[in-house]
Amino acid sequence: MGRVKSKNKKNKRGTLGLGSMFEAYIFLMGFALVIWVIISYFAFNVLINIGAIYPANYAEYRINEVFEQIETANEVTEDIIPDICHYVVFSEDGEVISGNLGEKDVETARKVLANKNYSDGKYYKVIPRTDEYVVLQYRLKPQYKSLWMNEHMPNPEILLMLFVLFCCIGIMQIFAKRFGYRIRKKMAPMRGALVQIGDRNLDFEINYSGVREIDECLVALDDMRYALKTSLQKQWETEQEKNRQMSALAHDIKTPLTVVRGNSELLLETELTDEQKNYADYISGSVLQIQNYVQTLIEVTKSQEGISQAPVNVNVYDVLADIKKQTLGLSEVYQHQINWKEELESENSDSVISVVYDHVVRAVMNVVRNAAEHTPKGSVINITVTYSDGELAFTVEDSGSGFTPEGLAHGTEQFFMDDSSRTGGSHYGIGLFFAKKVAEEHGGKIVLANSNETSGAKVEISFTSQ
Numbered sequence: 001m002g003r004v005k006s007k008n009k010k011n012k013r014g015t016l017g018l019g020s021m022f023e024a025y026i027f028l029m030g031f032a033l034v035i036w037v038i039i040s041y042f043a044f045n046v047l048i049n050i051g052a053i054y055p056a057n058y059a060e061y062r063i064n065e066v067f068e069q070i071e072t073a074n075e076v077t078e079d080i081i082p083d084i085c086h087y088v089v090f091s092e093d094g095e096v097i098s099g100n101l102g103e104k105d106v107e108t109a110r111k112v113l114a115n116k117n118y119s120d121g122k123y124y125k126v127i128p129r130t131d132e133y134v135v136l137q138y139r140l141k142p143q144y145k146s147l148w149m150n151e152h153m154p155n156p157e158i159l160l161m162l163f164v165l166f167c168c169i170g171i172m173q174i175f176a177k178r179f180g181y182r183i184r185k186k187m188a189p190m191r192g193a194l195v196q197i198g199d200r201n202l203d204f205e206i207n208y209s210g211v212r213e214i215d216e217c218l219v220a221l222d223d224m225r226y227a228l229k230t231s232l233q234k235q236w237e238t239e240q241e242k243n244r245q246m247s248a249l250a251h252d253i254k255t256p257l258t259v260v261r262g263n264s265e266l267l268l269e270t271e272l273t274d275e276q277k278n279y280a281d282y283i284s285g286s287v288l289q290i291q292n293y294v295q296t297l298i299e300v301t302k303s304q305e306g307i308s309q310a311p312v313n314v315n316v317y318d319v320l321a322d323i324k325k326q327t328l329g330l331s332e333v334y335q336h337q338i339n340w341k342e343e344l345e346s347e348n349s350d351s352v353i354s355v356v357y358d359h360v361v362r363a364v365m366n367v368v369r370n371a372a373e374h375t376p377k378g379s380v381i382n383i384t385v386t387y388s389d390g391e392l393a394f395t396v397e398d399s400g401s402g403f404t405p406e407g408l409a410h411g412t413e414q415f416f417m418d419d420s421s422r423t424g425g426s427h428y429g430i431g432l433f434f435a436k437k438v439a440e441e442h443g444g445k446i447v448l449a450n451s452n453e454t455s456g457a458k459v460e461i462s463f464t465s466q
Helices: 017-050 056-072 103-114 147-153 156-198 213-269 274-305 314-332 357-372 405-410 431-441
Strands: 088-091 096-099 125-130 132-138 312-315 337-344 352-354 380-386 391-397 446-450 458-466
Touching: 017 156, 017 213, 056 125, 056 132, 088 103, 103 125, 103 132, 156 213, 213 274, 312 314, 312 357, 314 337, 314 352, 314 357, 314 380, 314 391, 352 357, 357 380, 357 391, 357 431, 357 458, 405 446, 431 446
Parallel strands: 337 380
Antiparallel strands: 088 096, 088 132, 125 132, 312 352, 380 391, 391 458, 446 458
């Protein structure tokens, strides 16, 4: 069968592809990162301009300012040394006179004094004086104005790079979450369509996302929805038509069978030879068996239809009167005694229950008929009816052989056949299945057991007002 096309197609021209969306987000993210880097370096320069951070050549600038003062001062003290420098004063013999350099740096300063080109990553300035030398140690990198910050915090350039790095990571996370949020939003129509199909609702209109790849999936999903809806509709119509034809045919067959059975019974009332009576008995028995098959076919057809009617408010006593009347008529056919007992919450004849009337009556009568078929002639069938708080319940106990363990476990399954002691040749696993289906659709249940009182089968079935 060819592919069924949905009638409602969205014009996809001008929709955006996932690749284009991703490229746009990458471009915007890159632009935001560049802007942030520019802002960060601009802020860094502002801090330098206001004096919070010294520029990389600030130490050389300060040394040049105080060079002559240090060279001509009577005594070199720490107050004339730039605050961003460390120093040491050597005598002509290389002895340390004063300073604030560590021992390791002092040795390095001696080497610098002997070899002007020596360096260990730090920079040194030698200022000669009369009978002594001053060696200044400094760095060519930005520094904080605060000495404490210089000693305990990373260099401003490193701190700036770390700050820019972490902020860039944050910006990328923001854009990634934003992109993910937009993708989830664009995927919402597809999730909604899948939920609708999962809930078996095929009569809905798909909303498109505006993203080419997602919309292509939605178009395919819409085609599938439309095809599935059409297929199920045709299948349902076919099943309904088949059930109607089967039901009509079954009812039509009953008419000639009734004629055949009636004539065979009339034959038996005439003077017949023994051989002719046997033939007439065979005909009557076979017709009865065919009628049972036809009734089974009708029950199967009806059980597949399910409850399509809406519940209505009916009088509880009217329901019980109808069921009791049919039960007593059935007892005449099977020659049973019916022990009918009612336990209602009140004697008020205005009590109502909201049910599908015909289905409830059929379900209960299926249970009663099942009991009648498996109860010996002349035996008792106990039927107890209770009604309380909107729940109508029936307990039917027969005097037959009872359920087998397998029957208790599977007796309400469609077409289940218990052993011969329960089937009696005319039981096809339809009645209790239909009764269970009706009970569950009315919020009730059916329970199979064996009766301690009659030693036969016991079936409890209940219905709740809808």
